[in-house]
Amino acid sequence: MLEITPEKVAHIIVRAREMDAKVTPWDQPGDEVDSDSILEDRKGDATEAELRAFIADLNVDEQVSLVALTWIGRGTYEPEELEEAKAVAMSERVNPSQDYLLGVPLLADYLEEGLDRLGISVEDAEEGIL
Numbered sequence: 001m002l003e004i005t006p007e008k009v010a011h012i013i014v015r016a017r018e019m020d021a022k023v024t025p026w027d028q029p030g031d032e033v034d035s036d037s038i039l040e041d042r043k044g045d046a047t048e049a050e051l052r053a054f055i056a057d058l059n060v061d062e063q064v065s066l067v068a069l070t071w072i073g074r075g076t077y078e079p080e081e082l083e084e085a086k087a088v089a090m091s092e093r094v095n096p097s098q099d100y101l102l103g104v105p106l107l108a109d110y111l112e113e114g115l116d117r118l119g120i121s122v123e124d125a126e127e128g129i130l
Contacts, residue, residue: 006125073114
């Protein structure tokens with residue numbers, strides 16, 4: 001059983017998508033092409049700070065469930081292995097969960113897929129957030 005409400009997961013999904021959608025302004029015509037200018041430097045990003053704080057404020061069981069849900073969404077574990085995924089997530093907790101999770105590419109997609117694979121409606125969970 002997940003130890004985090006679908007609504008909290010939906011909140012994280014929405015904020016993670018907002019972060020993923022942000023881009024820096026395009027270079028001006030005539031500027032030298034610099035591959036670093038294409039990627040946004042998120043230092044000081046309010047959405048990331050809010051999401052980081054939201055995850056940090058979750059209790060340990062909620063954070064562990066969130067990590068396990070991410071793993072189920074990316075196919076590392078099957079839905080019926082939720083308890084095993086949570087046990088591994090708990091035993092491998094060495095860094096803050098917000099650092100780990102915000103470093104996962106496609107976090108929102110994995111969380112959404114994880115909910116779906118567990119039979120939890122993402123649309124219902126997001127209803128009050130959007």
